[in-house]
Amino acid sequence: MIRITKFLYIHILLAPMLILAFVLKSQTTFFICFGVVLVHELFHLFSALIMSVRVKSIIILPFGMTLRLDERVIRCPKKEILIAAAGPVSNVLMLICAEYVLKTQGGNLNLLIFTVANWSVLLLNLIPVPPLDGGRILRAVAIHRSGLVAASRSMYKISRIFAVIICSLGVVLMIISKSNPSLCVIGAFLIFSLVEEKRNTEILIASELIREKEKFRDKNLIPSDIITVKENTPAAHVIRKLNLSTFYVVYVVDENMKIIKTATESDFIRAVKKYGYSVCAAKV
Secondary structure, three states, X not given: OEEOXXXXXXXXXXXXXXXXXXXXOOHHHHHXXXXXXXXXXXXXXXXXXXXXXXXXXXXXXXXXEEXXXXXXXXXXXXXXXXXXXXXXHHHHHXXXXXXXXXXXXXXXXXXXXXXXXXXXXXXXXXXXXXXXHHHHHHHHHHHXXXXXXXXXXXXXXXXXXXXXXXXXXXXXXXXXXXXXOHHHHHHHHHHHHHHHHHHHHHHHHHHHHHOHHHHHOXXXXXXXXXXXXXXXOEHHHHHOOOOOOOEEEEEEEOOOOOEEEEEEHHHHHHHHHHHOOOOEHHHO
């Protein structure tokens, strides 16, 4: 990776890929595909800036551009969904433009390449596997509904299923076509992403437990909710319900449903740090 500025990086393979494209006389196809991915990522960038989400770095890759946001998971689900959806929206808009050009001026090879590239980027990013846009949208919805830990585990299971399906279809396609490895490449990418996502999820969960007070960063009021649990409930069950953007008050009740203790999510997090996930609610 070559650093140009504090935020801008260029992948070292960009120059060789560009030279190869000219040698093979396919530079037009290269620039069209590069442009499609570039516009897709620029829509992510503009939406992140509009949503006041900090962009950590911009990386120019051999086949476009990618962004690294300052947060691993955006705390506001609506922001995460809108930023993730901006990329596919850009492809839909470009496909509409391509259809308009086709009807008014007729088609040509470059327009066909432009259309195929847009459909490819759109369909790939709709696969519900992080870090693809479809996976980011599904993860944001899951975190909002069931909490960070439960959502992370669910997304890992879904990612495994899709990786297996894509790889299996890729093998079938290669057997039938005898030459098309495209789905196998996508499957390999998903498997690589799956390994990365599992590692990142473990780091994310640990960091969120440590930085839970940052829910109040940049705001004085945040949404709150109540969880009621029995006194012998493991703290882990409460932790799984925590949400990035909500502060929880926990009522601990006995067998007669009488409240014996009132605690906050902070109390449970401190108890987990001190005693482990198996500590019961009554001892928090």
